Amino acid sequence: MNATLRNVVPEQELLRFYEQMFISREFEERCAEQYAKGNITGFLHLYSGQEAVAVGATAGLHRDDYILSAYREHAQAIVRGADPRRVMAELFGKSTGLCKGKGGSMHLFDPSLNFMGGYAIVGGQFPIAVGLAFASRYRGEDRITACFFGDGAVNQGTFHESLNWAQLWQLPVLFICENNFYGIGTEVHRSSALASIHKRTCGYDIPSEKVDGMDVIAVYRAVKYAAEKVRESGRPYFIEATTYRFRGHSMADPAKYRSAAEHDVWKARDPLPNFARKLLEDGIATRDVLDDIEAKCRQTVDEAVSFAEESPWPEDSAVWEDIYV
Amino acid sequence: MSEMTYRDAINLALKEEMRRDPSVFVLGEDVSLYEGSFKVTRGLLAEFGEERVRDTPISENTIIGVSVGAAMGGLRPVAELMTVNFALLAMDQIINHMAKIRYMFGGQTFLPMTIRMPGGGGSQLGAQHSQSLETYFMHCPGMHILYPATPADAKGLLKSAIRSNDPVIFLEHELLYNCKGEVPDDPDYVIPIGTAEVKRSGDQITIVAYARMTVLALEVAKLLESEGISCEVVDLMSLAPLDTETILTSVRKTGRAVVVDECWSTCGLGAEITSRIYTHCFDILKAPVKRESGLDVPMPYSRHIEKLCIPQVDTIVRAVREVMSGSY
Ligand SMILES: Cc1ncc(C[n+]2csc(CCOP(=O)(O)OP(=O)(O)O)c2C)c(N)n1
Ligand SMILES: [Mg+2]
Numbered sequence: 001m002n003a004t005l006r007n008v009v010p011e012q013e014l015l016r017f018y019e020q021m022f023i024s025r026e027f028e029e030r031c032a033e034q035y036a037k038g039n040i041t042g043f044l045h046l047y048s049g050q051e052a053v054a055v056g057a058t059a060g061l062h063r064d065d066y067i068l069s070a071y072r073e074h075a076q077a078i079v080r081g082a083d084p085r086r087v088m089a090e091l092f093g094k095s096t097g098l099c100k101g102k103g104g105s106m107h108l109f110d111p112s113l114n115f116m117g118g119y120a121i122v123g124g125q126f127p128i129a130v131g132l133a134f135a136s137r138y139r140g141e142d143r144i145t146a147c148f149f150g151d152g153a154v155n156q157g158t159f160h161e162s163l164n165w166a167q168l169w170q171l172p173v174l175f176i177c178e179n180n181f182y183g184i185g186t187e188v189h190r191s192s193a194l195a196s197i198h199k200r201t202c203g204y205d206i207p208s209e210k211v212d213g214m215d216v217i218a219v220y221r222a223v224k225y226a227a228e229k230v231r232e233s234g235r236p237y238f239i240e241a242t243t244y245r246f247r248g249h250s251m252a253d254p255a256k257y258r259s260a261a262e263h264d265v266w267k268a269r270d271p272l273p274n275f276a277r278k279l280l281e282d283g284i285a286t287r288d289v290l291d292d293i294e295a296k297c298r299q300t301v302d303e304a305v306s307f308a309e310e311s312p313w314p315e316d317s318a319v320w321e322d323i324y325v
Numbered sequence: 326m327s328e329m330t331y332r333d334a335i336n337l338a339l340k341e342e343m344r345r346d347p348s349v350f351v352l353g354e355d356v357s358l359y360e361g362s363f364k365v366t367r368g369l370l371a372e373f374g375e376e377r378v379r380d381t382p383i384s385e386n387t388i389i390g391v392s393v394g395a396a397m398g399g400l401r402p403v404a405e406l407m408t409v410n411f412a413l414l415a416m417d418q419i420i421n422h423m424a425k426i427r428y429m430f431g432g433q434t435f436l437p438m439t440i441r442m443p444g445g446g447g448s449q450l451g452a453q454h455s456q457s458l459e460t461y462f463m464h465c466p467g468m469h470i471l472y473p474a475t476p477a478d479a480k481g482l483l484k485s486a487i488r489s490n491d492p493v494i495f496l497e498h499e500l501l502y503n504c505k506g507e508v509p510d511d512p513d514y515v516i517p518i519g520t521a522e523v524k525r526s527g528d529q530i531t532i533v534a535y536a537r538m539t540v541l542a543l544e545v546a547k548l549l550e551s552e553g554i555s556c557e558v559v560d561l562m563s564l565a566p567l568d569t570e571t572i573l574t575s576v577r578k579t580g581r582a583v584v585v586d587e588c589w590s591t592c593g594l595g596a597e598i599t600s601r602i603y604t605h606c607f608d609i610l611k612a613p614v615k616r617e618s619g620l621d622v623p624m625p626y627s628r629h630i631e632k633l634c635i636p637q638v639d640t641i642v643r644a645v646r647e648v649m650s651g652s653y
Binding site for chain 1: 355387449450622
């Protein structure tokens with residue numbers, strides 16, 4: 001990122017990036033609070049630290065493009081346009097949730113936004129993404145499929161099978177690896193023989209690129225370019241975005257396997273304050289403008305929490321609904 | 326005897342068997358440095374080192390395949406699958422390979438390996454993380470399946486599993502990890518594979534259960550005692566081979582039975598047990614056998630409706646009362 005921000009992205013867009021990153025962070029930190037209160041139960045994997053990836057990448061896609069992800073997907077859904085109230089209600093297990101309280105944190109889904117799901121089986125989303133891309137091409141649609149996943153997922157058979165398949169059938173899939181360097185407590189070089197993940201695509205002749213996932217503009221540019229390539233060529237493309245999660249793997253993980261020094265290095269690269277500083281330095285926003293954005297985000301998340309609190313639980317009969325069409 | 330949790334009893338069994346036999350080694354996702362996602366392998370890396378306590382990539386099918394190969398090559402692997410749900414990614418190596426190799430090669434080799442996996446529902450983990458898949462394994466010959474209800478059983482059964490020269494699936498219930506109980510200190514305390522145990526004797530009705538369902542059944546038995554209903558609780562411990570004789574002996578004594586399982590009802594383990602009871606005890610049953618099972622639905626996340634999908638103390642109580650008041 002340098003002083004040419006404006007030349008890359010229109011001002012309004014830049015402010016929107018900030019707003020989306022801010023609400024993502026705010027949403028996650030409030031989730032942590034609600035988890036501590038017992039309003040959110042089960043597994044809760046927070047995205048704090050990785051916001052630049054979801055925001056930059058989503059902006060680089062068309063609204064029609066499909067998005068799939070894993071279980072750390074609240075921000076991806078919200079940035080795509082999911083109503084934060086209904087996302088929070090889902091996390092509370094309320095009937096007003098995105099999936100009527102049946103999915104929970106790891107399983108958000110909103111087909112009206114082409115957000116085709118959060119999956120909790122590591123690597124489960126790869127072949128589904130390939131299938132969606134096949135359906136799009138078959139039906140002559142102009143959309144591509146963006147498939148998010150973590151560094152830990154690349155050692156599943158489905159990863160390799162799906163990369164091969166997407167290239168073989170020439171399908172428009174954009175693979176986006178969020179490399180936060182850990183799969184739970186295992187550092188990437190302890191689970192992958194080739195830790196430089198984007199290089200793995202050479203076996204399938206899929207072009208790939210590595211991008212700084214703490215820099216929203218860099219992610220945006222890389223994804224926009226890649227998405228255009230995929231759309232034009234009808235072939236897969238692969239992006240590795242290096243990033244960091246500021247919290248543990250899930251709420252149950254104190255993350256003792258990472259040193260404070262390592263954490264500090266990444267904290268200094270926190271995409272939020274850094275992007276805010278950039279906006280101020282470039283004269284794109286004043287502190288007042290940013291304050292307004294932040295206040296608005298906080299209010300939205302407040303409303304999401306109240307909405308979730310006040311929403312009704314699913315009826316008992318819901319247990320038997322939605323199994324078959 | 327020492328009091329310890331189910332988690333610590335499993336941990337102790339692992340340590341004792343690793344001390345006893347240098348060919349025993351542990352592998353799985355996050356089992357080494359992180360000490361297990363449920364902290365069952367705590368202290369193993371420190372005591373036994375990296376060669377014997379191995380972190381693996383997230384590659385379940387290969388975790389099991391590598392274990393099969395290592396077992397064939399003379400080692401005694403204890404693989405951990407982070408949860409039973411991920412065993413579905415390893416079903417090829419489990420069913421097509423591990424369970425077949427000895428038979429299909431005419432008994433010329435054997436696979437002394439154990440697969441540990443936590444499972445069960447009730448923690449609001451949603452449809453992909455709350456499954457009880459014991460029946461999936463039971464359906465397939467060629468491996469033993471153990472599922473302890475208490476810390477002592479966990480220790481004794483896991484030690485038997487690791488010492489066994491046949492492949493063993495060792496299930497652990499996630500909601501039992503923190504439960505405490507007295508555990509024998511004897512480093513040779515083993516419970517033979519294939520034995521069920523009467524965990525409480527009674528003479529009016531038999532409750533057949535396993536793992537967490539045994540814990541609930543014992544609560545039910547205690548509750549109903551005050552109403553004058555005397556329940557006998559048979560804890561299966563070993564799902565394969567099933568100790569049919571212990572079940573039948575109890576039912577012949579009481580003449581009534583409730584069978585409790587946590588898995589989906591259709592073709593579930595309760596169906597198999599009920600069928601064995603009917604086959605052998607039809608003429609002496611005083612009332613139809615009743616089954617309490619998981620509902621035939623994917624597990625919903627939301628806590629109140631999740632509860633409806635798994636047998637609870639009150640639903641088992643209701644089933645027992647029904648059978649007590651029933652007749653032919
Ligand atoms: C098939 C399967 N195996 C294991 C797990 C348990 N598990 C959940 S998340 C995770 C680590 C994944 O790491 P990564 O892909 O890097 O994603 P991150 O959590 O860093 O976002 C593991 C092993 C799982 N959910 N599914
Ligand atoms: Mg990761």
